[in-house]
Amino acid sequence: MKVDYNNLITPCFVINKKELQANINSLHIALANNWNNYMIGYSFKTNSLPWLVNFYKENNCYAEVVSESEYNLALTLGYTKDKIIYNGPIKYKDLFLDAIIEGSIVNLDSQREIRWLEELPKDKKYKVGVRVNYDIEADCPGESTCGMDGGRFGFNLENNSLAQALEKIEKLENIQISGLHMHISSKTRSLNIYRSIANKVCEIKRQFGLELEYIDVGGGFFGGLSTKPSYDEYVRIIKDELEMEFSPEETTLILEPGASVVGSPIDYICRVMDVKETNLNRFVITNGSRTHIDPLMHKANYFSNLIEVKENVIDKQVVCGFTCMENDRIMTLNDEKELKEGSYIEFNKVGAYTMCLSPLFIEYFPTVYVKENNLLEVVREKWSPIEYIQKCKR
Numbered sequence: 001m002k003v004d005y006n007n008l009i010t011p012c013f014v015i016n017k018k019e020l021q022a023n024i025n026s027l028h029i030a031l032a033n034n035w036n037n038y039m040i041g042y043s044f045k046t047n048s049l050p051w052l053v054n055f056y057k058e059n060n061c062y063a064e065v066v067s068e069s070e071y072n073l074a075l076t077l078g079y080t081k082d083k084i085i086y087n088g089p090i091k092y093k094d095l096f097l098d099a100i101i102e103g104s105i106v107n108l109d110s111q112r113e114i115r116w117l118e119e120l121p122k123d124k125k126y127k128v129g130v131r132v133n134y135d136i137e138a139d140c141p142g143e144s145t146c147g148m149d150g151g152r153f154g155f156n157l158e159n160n161s162l163a164q165a166l167e168k169i170e171k172l173e174n175i176q177i178s179g180l181h182m183h184i185s186s187k188t189r190s191l192n193i194y195r196s197i198a199n200k201v202c203e204i205k206r207q208f209g210l211e212l213e214y215i216d217v218g219g220g221f222f223g224g225l226s227t228k229p230s231y232d233e234y235v236r237i238i239k240d241e242l243e244m245e246f247s248p249e250e251t252t253l254i255l256e257p258g259a260s261v262v263g264s265p266i267d268y269i270c271r272v273m274d275v276k277e278t279n280l281n282r283f284v285i286t287n288g289s290r291t292h293i294d295p296l297m298h299k300a301n302y303f304s305n306l307i308e309v310k311e312n313v314i315d316k317q318v319v320c321g322f323t324c325m326e327n328d329r330i331m332t333l334n335d336e337k338e339l340k341e342g343s344y345i346e347f348n349k350v351g352a353y354t355m356c357l358s359p360l361f362i363e364y365f366p367t368v369y370v371k372e373n374n375l376l377e378v379v380r381e382k383w384s385p386i387e388y389i390q391k392c393k394r
């Protein structure tokens, strides 16, 4: 990215609009080419920066939300209720019922939600979806995030919870089961996961004789990485399996991408403020923080660029953040050019599960820019104590 770093308020995130646009365009194209009856629900939880949420609205995406706050955020930012996919393990009754009545896509996750269905007016028919929980490890050993402990969302197929849930819902004459929600969190984001999901939907349809208006395969894809599967490959795998029981004429395919669309186009830039040597290490202290780009503290390395460095190479430099936590060590550089006071570090592909998980710890939320045609626009100003103290008594 060509940016004049000296003009930036650091630390900051920079959204590369061209790449953001290219990512969502390629997903639309892959779906249009393979299953032209589709919906994309942008996963708010992955990054719900208002500018991004609006960007996806303008790019014909639905809002995929998993809480009352996210649902209300979607409304506040101009989504209509019929353009919201309402998922999640904890819903509240009033909003749950209103969302169904107003035509949101609501995927049930618990017994209490099934009970609430009985409170819907009896003189009209309403549609709901059901989240499926199944043993993904049987098809894709070692690939799921939960491993042998299994996932905790939805109704389990293997122990008959799904069968019982479907039976209870089918007894309600004013309720139609119109879709299945199949999202699975995997470590691998592999094509196998989606082959398994699509295959399982076909199996469930046959077993329970369901007529489905939509199949929601969830999110969890790779995107913006040339070494990983493309959207076209994902959608073709899904299509090849679904075609055994479904057709685009009758059934809408829903995808809920988050990381794959928003991860790669976002960089984080911080400035080296100090370099400190001890008897054991050379610490490069930046004005950024691991809490901004690795809030879950699990990343070991990054795509990154070092800018305005010295020519000589240093065997080990430990890049640290501004906080007072010893473990705010962002990465260790081996055999890289020497960082000095005033150097910059650009971390790439850090748009997913970063901004939305950052704590308000020591510093408040950093500035966010959007870069378009080499022009930078601030789309979130750095939070100051004014934003921090809002709604607080003194």
Ligand SMILES: Cc1ncc(COP(=O)(O)O)c(C=O)c1O
Pocket: 043, 046, 064, 087, 183, 185, 218, 219, 220, 221, 256, 257, 258, 259, 260, 352
């Ligand atoms: C229900 C649901 N849909 C979509 C997503 C988005 O996943 P990702 O950001 O990995 O694409 C998630 C993430 O956990 C999810 O739980």
